[in-house]
Structures are given as C-alpha cells and as structure tokens.
Amino acid sequence: MLEKFQPVPPDPILGLGQLFAADTRGGKIDLGVGVFKDAAGNTPIMSAVKKAEMVLHESQTTKTYKGLGGDEAFRDSMRELVLGDAVPADRVATIQTPGGTGAIRQLYEAIKKINGEATLWLSDPTWPSHIGIARHMGMPMRSYSYFDGASSSVDFDAMMHDLADVKPQDVVMLHGCCHNPTGANLDAAQWKAVTDLLLARGAIPFVDIAYQGFGDGLDADAAGLRAMAARVPEMLIAASCSKNFGLYRDRVGCAMAICENAAQHDVVSRNLAVLNRLNYSFAPDHGAALVAIILGDRDLRAEWETELGEMRDTMLSIRQSLADELRRQCNTDRFDFIAAHRGMFSRLGLDKDSVEALRDQHAMYVVGDSRINIAGLSGGRHEPFAAAVAKVLAI
Numbered sequence: 075m076l077e078k079f080q081p082v083p084p085d086p087i088l089g090l091g092q093l094f095a096a097d098t099r100g101g102k103i104d105l106g107v108g109v110f111k112d113a114a115g116n117t118p119i120m121s122a123v124k125k126a127e128m129v130l131h132e133s134q135t136t137k138t139y140k141g142l143g144g145d146e147a148f149r150d151s152m153r154e155l156v157l158g159d160a161v162p163a164d165r166v167a168t169i170q171t172p173g174g175t176g177a178i179r180q181l182y183e184a185i186k187k188i189n190g191e192a193t194l195w196l197s198d199p200t201w202p203s204h205i206g207i208a209r210h211m212g213m214p215m216r217s218y219s220y221f222d223g224a225s226s227s228v229d230f231d232a233m234m235h236d237l238a239d240v241k242p243q244d245v246v247m248l249h250g251c252c253h254n255p256t257g258a259n260l261d262a263a264q265w266k267a268v269t270d271l272l273l274a275r276g277a278i279p280f281v282d283i284a285y286q287g288f289g290d291g292l293d294a295d296a297a298g299l300r301a302m303a304a305r306v307p308e309m310l311i312a313a314s315c316s317k318n319f320g321l322y323r324d325r326v327g328c329a330m331a332i333c334e335n336a337a338q339h340d341v342v343s344r345n346l347a348v349l350n351r352l353n354y355s356f357a358p359d360h361g362a363a364l365v366a367i368i369l370g371d372r373d374l375r376a377e378w379e380t381e382l383g384e385m386r387d388t389m390l391s392i393r394q395s396l397a398d399e400l401r402r403q404c405n406t407d408r409f410d411f412i413a414a415h416r417g418m419f420s421r422l423g424l425d426k427d428s429v430e431a432l433r434d435q436h437a438m439y440v441v442g443d444s445r446i447n448i449a450g451l452s453g454g455r456h457e458p459f460a461a462a463v464a465k466v467l468a469i
Contacts, residue, residue, distance in 0.1 A: 086202070086442055094439045102437035103455050105446040108254070108418050109322060110385055113453035120320045122378035126367040134363070139356055142347035144170020144328070148362040151369035152328045156283060156313050158293070160300035164336040167343040169329050169350055170357040174284045174314025175203060177329035181280065181310045182211055183349050184331070185245055192278075195237065195246040197221075199421075199443065201254045204247060204282070218246075221256045223423055226411035228258050234271065242276035245310070250283030251295035252417020255445035259289065259416055265298035269305050280310040287318040287382045288389065289416035307334040315365050317418065318382055324361030389418065389448050396448070396456040403464035412448075421445045428466045436462035 084092070090106040109117045143149065149168040157166065171177040185192055194213050196204050197220035208215050216239075219232035240246060248268070253259055260268065272279055281299050289295045303309050308331075315326035331342050350357070368374045393413045400409035412420050424432075424444040432438040438459055440446055451459055 090439050090441060093433070097437055097439075099437040101458060102439070103450060103459055104439045105450040105459075106439050106441050108317070108447050110317065110320065110389075110418070110449045111447075111452050112388075115450075115453065115455075117320070117322070120378060120381050122368050122374050122381060123319060123321065123364055125377070126364040126371075126374060129367050129371075130360075130363050140170075140359055142350045142356065143168070143343065144350075144357050145359060145362045145366055147366040147370060149328060151366050152313055152315075153330065155292070155369060156286065156296055156299070156311060156330070157303055158296065158300055160304045161332055162336065164339055165333045167331045167333060167339055167346055169343075169346045170362050171312075171327045171329050171350075172325040172354065172357050173316055174282065174312050174327040175207075176325065176354075176357065177312035177314070177327045178204065178282060179207055180329045180346065180349050180353065181312055181331070182207060182213060183353070184310070184329075184346065186211060186213060187345075187349070189243055193241065193244045194280075195240060195244060195277075197233075197247070197249065197253070199255055200247070200249075201282075220253075221258055221421070223421075226256075226258065226415075226421070226423060228260060228264070230260075230264055230267075234267065237268070237271055237275075240272070240275045240277045244275075244277045245280050246272060246277050247280045247282060250281045250286065250299045250311075251289045252285035252419070254284070254417070255419050255421050255441070255443060257412075257415030257417050257420040257448075260298060262298065262301070265301055269302045273306060278308055278310065279306060280312075282312045284312075284314040285317050285417050286313070288386055288418060291386070292318075292379070292382070303332055306332070308332055315361065319361075319365055319368070319378070321361040321364070324364075325358050326361035326365055385449075388452055392448050392451050392456055393420075396451060396460060399456055399460035400463060403460045404467060418447055418449055419445050420448060422463070424463075424466075428463075431466045432462055436465070438462045 087106050094104045112118055148170055153166050153168050171180055194208050194215050196217050198217040218236035219229050222229035286295045311330040313328050316322045333339050333342050368378050397410050397413040401407055422444040429440050429442055429444055432440050
C-alpha cells in the first residue's frame with residue numbers, strides 16, 4: 075500500500091529553513107519562518123508566559139480530559155479578546171483548536187458539512203495553507219484580487235470587482251490584520267464596503283486573525299473584524315495565539331462561529347464539538363491554560379500587553395529602518411511601502427532570480443515570492459540585508 079505514495083516537493087517555507095540550517099556561512103539571515111526574533115536572533119518565551127506556567131504548575135491537580143470544546147475560561151477569554159463587545163456572548167459558539175491552523179481546518183469541515191457546494195473565496199495572494207488545506211479537502215475555491223504588485227498596496231477596486239461574483243452562502247475569507255504574505259491591510263472604510271457587499275450578496279465572512287496585536291494594537295487590529303461582526307448575521311473566525319503569546323509549539327487557537335441568534339448557539343456549539351471528536355478529540359491543554367491564566371489575571375495581562383507592545387514596536391522600528399536603508403542603498407523609493415505595512419511580513423516584489431541570488435550569493439534566505447519575516451531583521455540585520463538587495467538589483 076505505502077509504495078503508492080508519490081514524492082512530494084518540500085514545503086517552500088520549511089524547506090527554506092532546512093537549507094538555512096545546512097548553510098555554514100557566517101552572517102546568514104533566515105527571513106522565512108514566521109517567528110518573532112529578538113536582537114540576538116532568538117525567539118524568547120514571554121515573561122508573562124513563564125509566570126503563568128509557574129501558576130499552572132502549582133495549581134493544576136489533574137491531567138484528565140477537558141470537554142470536547144476545550145477549556146471554558148480560555149474560550150471565553152479569547153472571545154472577549156477578539157470580539158470585545160461587538161457581539162453578545164450568547165451568539166458566539168467557540169471551540170479550542172490546535173493552533174490557528176486547526177481552527178481553519180475545523181471551520182472548513184463545518185462548511186463542508188453544512189454546504190459542500192459553497193465556494194471558498196481566498197485573497198490573491200494568501201497564506202499557502204489556506205489553499206492547501208481546502209484543496210486537500212476538495213472544497214470549491216475561487217480567488218479574488220487583493221494586492222497590486224506595482225504599488226505594493228491593496229488593489230481594492232479589483233477586489234470589489236471580483237467579489238461581485240460571490241453567490242449566496244459562499245464563504246469569503248479575509249485576513250483580520252497583518253495580511254500574510256503582503257502586510258497590506260484594509261482600512262476602516264474598506265472593511266465597511268466589503269461588509270456591505272457580503273450582506274447584499276448573502277455570503278458568509280470567514281476572518282483569519284493570526285496576528286492580533288502585531289500591527290497597531292490589540293483593539294486596533296481587531297477593529298475591522300469587530301465592525302463587520304456587529305453587522306452580519308453569521309460569521310466564522312479562526313484565531314491563533316502562536317504569535318501574540320509566543321506559543322508556537324504549544325498549538326493554541328480557537329474557532330468561533332457567530333450565530334444569527336442565541337437560540338442557535340447550543341446546537342452550533344455541539345456540532346463544532348463533534349467535529350473536534352471526529353478529528354483529534356481534545357485540543358492540547360497546556361498553552362490554552364496559560365492564555366486563560368494571563369488574560370484572567372490583571373497583573374499578568376498588563377505584563378503581557380507590555381511585552382506584546384514591545385514586540386510590535388520592534389517590528390515597526392525595523393520596518394522604518396529597513397525602508398530608509400533600502401532607499402539609501404538602492405537609491406530608490408521603491409521599498410518605502412515597507413514602513414506603511416503592518417505585521418510580521420512584507421512582500422518585496424523581487425523576481426525569482428533575485429531571491430535565488432540573495433540566497434546563493436549573500437546567504438539571505440527569503441521565501442520564493444519575496445516575502446520576508448520583518449522580525450528576522452532585528453538587531454541591526456536590516457543593514458546587511460539592504461546591502462545584499464542593492465547588490466542583487468545592480469546585477
């Protein structure tokens with residue numbers, strides 16, 4: 075049986091990390107995998123997380139199962155973190171999942187169960203796993219225009235033109251903030267216009283918010299999502315704690331379904347819990363318990379928000395410094411957009427040959443579509459990177 079497996083290409087991002095690890099050159103820089111890095115190039119554990127782990131160690135008395143939906147305190151805290159008071163709590167069904175990726179998978183499962191003919195609309199470009207998971211599951215898909223490579227900004231007119239073809243009960247996925255891979259976000263007026271269109275078309279919004287707090291702040295990053303949630307009858311949300319709590323390997327996330335009314339809540343919650351049972355039964359508890367402790371404790375939450383703010387300020391500072399250095403080194407304003415974008419990623423607009431030259435000639439590891447992890451340039455690493463880009467473009 076197993077001989078029927080065919081060779082598969084390496085994951086473009088994880089495969090890049092393997093090449094980086096094997097590179098023995100000094101001064102190499104990894105800008106592929108999306109993890110926050112400090113000035114020393116390390117991905118630290120947040121101090122609030124360390125303190126929460128001590129609390130958990132002292133207070134936890136059992137390792138028995140939680141409910142299929144996961145830790146209730148975690149689910150309530152995440153609902154409040156993401157939605158604020160935009161939607162009454164009794165309209166929001168929430169389940170704990172293994173990371174934001176698990177939330178996406180479970181909500182895809184829900185879409186297939188309810189309406190297998192619904193088309194899933196994804197931005198062009200989007201995070202590759204959005205496409206890969208949907209394709210693996212055999213979901214009908216279409217893309218909508220999102221990013222204008224020439225201006226390195228949202229091509230909103232093209233986006234709205236494409237979304238005019240959305241049918242009733244289709245599902246339109248949006249990035250809540252810090253768009254991956256471009257870093258270009260919708261503004262408040264654009265969120266409103268998309269909401270108007272989806273309401274008129276009878277489509278279901280699905281918002282993936284994986285970077286809340288990495289753009290302009292916890293509330294600012296969720297503002298578009300909240301404004302939309304307050305107006306639409308139904309909505310799907312996938313949220314991740316990998317980035318803003320630094321819990322990458324602990325796999326902490328949740329899936330939310332906003333119901334049209336409170337009467338639907340229990341039925342929707344039970345169905346989502348059944349999907350958990352059929353997939354992995356119970357999501358990992360450790361990281362979710364830490365998030366619940368932090369968000370439920372005034373002092374720990376304040377400490378976490380301070381740390382998160384420092385991480386965000388680091389990335390904003392890198393963005394400005396990189397834009398300035400690229401302008402100086404390359405003698406062009408071509409890369410000024412980097413300072414205006416938000417979050418962990420930006421797409422530089424370099425061609426394949428330039429990306430390969432950065433890797434082969436300068437040990438600068440950039441994803442094939444020229445997406446870079448901004449946080450990988452902390453500690454002054456933006457200067458040698460900008461110098462490498464200038465040399466590549468001068469060839």
